[in-house]
Amino acid sequence: MNDTTQFATFMLLLLAFWPSYNLVLALFVWWRPKPGPEDQGSKHPLEYWIIIPALNEERVVANTVRSALALDGARTPVQVVVVDDGSDDRTPHVLAQIEDHRLHVIRREPPNARKGKGEALNHAFQYVRDIAVSEGKTHRVVIGVIDGDGRGAPGMLSEITQYFAERSVGAVQCRVRIHNRGDLLAFLQDLEFSCVVDASQSLRDVVGTVGLGGNGQFVRLSTLMRLGDAPWSACLVEDLELGLRIHLDGQRIRYATRATITQQGLVDVKRLLRQRTRWGQGNLQCLSYVPKLLRARHITSIALIEFLQYLLTPWLVAPMTLVICALLGLNVYGQITQDDVFGLVAIGPEAWTSMLLWAGALVLPGLLWGLVHRLKHGDEPLWRALLVGLAYPGFLILGSVSTLRALFRYFTGRNMWAKTERLAEEPVLKAPKAA
Template identity: 80%
Template sequence: MTDTTQFATFMLVLLVFWPSYNLVLALFAWWRPKPGGPEVPSRHPLQYWIIIPALNEERVVANTVRSALALDGARTPVQVVVVDDGSDDRTPNVLAEIDDHRLHVLRRNLPDARKGKGEALNHAFRYVRGIAEENGTVHRTIIGVIDGDGRGEPGMLSEITQYFAQRGVGAVQCRVRIHNRDNLLAFLQDLEFSCVVDASQSLRDVVGTVGLGGNGQFVRLSTLMELGDAPWSACLVEDLELGLRVHLTGQRIRYATHATITQQGLIDVNRLLRQRTRWGQGNLQCLGYVPKLLKAKHVGSVALLEFLQYLLTPWLVAPMTLLITALVGIGFYVQFSGHEIDGFSASGSNALLALGIWAVALLLPGLIWSAVHRLRHADEPLWRCLAVGLAYPGFLILGSISTLRALFRHFAGRNSWAKTERLAEKEIPAGKPVPKIA
């Protein structure tokens, strides 16, 4: 076999691997095992404290607070803490108009404010810790984090409570969906979170490597206290780092497959690139935990491989993107230039076969996930699901561009970020039930 033939064979393997991987992941998500494990009944209900970090959230914070307060129940009592992190818009006024004794507003002013989401969460953590220590309820206090644009599904805390009844569970991560998915770009993000990420987290739940997300994370207060006075860091993805720190304590993080948090999707490509670049850069910052994971005796070999997979992915995606782009360029060059390179050129029926292989490899993953979305959620028409499936390859290209930008910013030492502006929403009237998420 010639070198060029070997090269072409390698390219074909790459093309076949990608749709195959997505198909296996989708099938696993469809037939995933039901959550299980021994439950320990509690005489006293868990006390939920939901923290909402708010910096210039006047457009969305009222709906977020009301939906969080609506999670309150007889067995899931809720208190809500909003950290106004130095807002200079109408956020303080909007919060002042919400008259509810379960709402606690913590106002941070400059120069202490605006030092990142992690520091705002730490401020609220210390506030809740003080109250729990005074009341003697540390052991049954749960801290949840919902972003300024987040909406919790009614009844979701019942499922989360079931997970916390299991021994050794230190945190629970909820499923995330996008509630403004009438926009194609936002719908692509819903496909990503509610199908692809949902399947990945379900797989991690089996091997014990579930990661925490910035929205919809719930952690025992006692677990956070083990991590010191500031459990959240200044990392650009403070949620990922917190999840790794929880795993290193030997406690487990579970993934709630039905409890759902919705958030706004970004409808502007530039803002999406900026968000994903920050995520990629934050992932790179967490590489320092690799040696600690390697030394952790309680982390099994399968779990270790899964941890390394999602920590090292940003380092691998960029060169792989360049490699596949080069291969595609070579393939098209030899196909249409008339030059013969063994393994890359085709003619007649072979050319049609080659184009068919390319089309299937590029489009099949998106169509697989669009079918999963339609069958599982049934809240979007079939034609929209097919459209978003066909657009999925372009969405992945945006992710690769973000990864390359993250690598550049990481090595350039550029860590500053501007907050993403929210979209205006129709306000949920006070006293009205929060709509159930489809």
């Protein structure tokens, strides 16, 4: 086998890997029995303090606060803490219009304000901790984080409470969906969160490597206290780092497949790139935890492989995307000029087979996830689900561009925190009064 044939065989295997990996991941969701906690009733009563970080959230914060207050129940009492992180819009005015004794508003003023989401969360954590310590309730309090545009599903706290019945569980991460998915770009983000990420997190739940997300994370107060006065760091993805710290501390994180948080999807490509660049840069910052994971004796080999996979994979996607785009361009050039480019391009009778392989490798994963979305959720017509599946490869290319931008920003020392902007929303009904 000459070098050209070896290279062609390698590229064929590379093309086959991507759709095969997605197929296995999708099938896992259907094959695996629905994961869930055993119903423990009221043996482990918990109190929930939901933190909502708010920086210029006038468009969405009222809906978010009312939705969070509505999660209150007889077995899952709720208090809501909004951290107004130096907003200079109408956020303070909007919050002042909500009269409820369960709502606590903390205003942070410059120069302490606007230093990132982690700083705001730590400020609220210390506020809740001091109250819980004074009342002797640190073992009963769970802190949840819901972003300024987040909406919790009714009854979700009952499922989360059941997970916390297991003392080894230090945190629970909820499933995330997008509620403005009428826009194609927002629908692509819903496909990503509710199908691809959902499947990945379900797999991680089996091997014990569930990661925390910025929206819909619930952590025991006692777990956070073990990590010091500032459990959330200045990392650009403070949620990922917190999850790694909890795992290294020997506690388990579970993934709740039914408890769902919805949030706004971005409908502007430029803003999406800025958001994903921040995520990618934060992921790169978390690579410093790899040596600690390698030294942790309580982490199994399978768990270690999975940790390394989701820390390192984003940095393999970008160069692989560039390679595939280059090879695709080479094929287009070869077909136009009928030049086999040293045997790398199939021309003549074999050209159609080559093009079908390329098309299948690029398009099939997205169509597969579109079908999964339709079968799993049933809230979008089949034609839309398949359409968003066809657009999925382009969405992945945007992610690769963000990763390249993140690398540039990281190595040039640009660590400024960029906030995600919100869209205006219609008001929701008022939250019910506490019992």
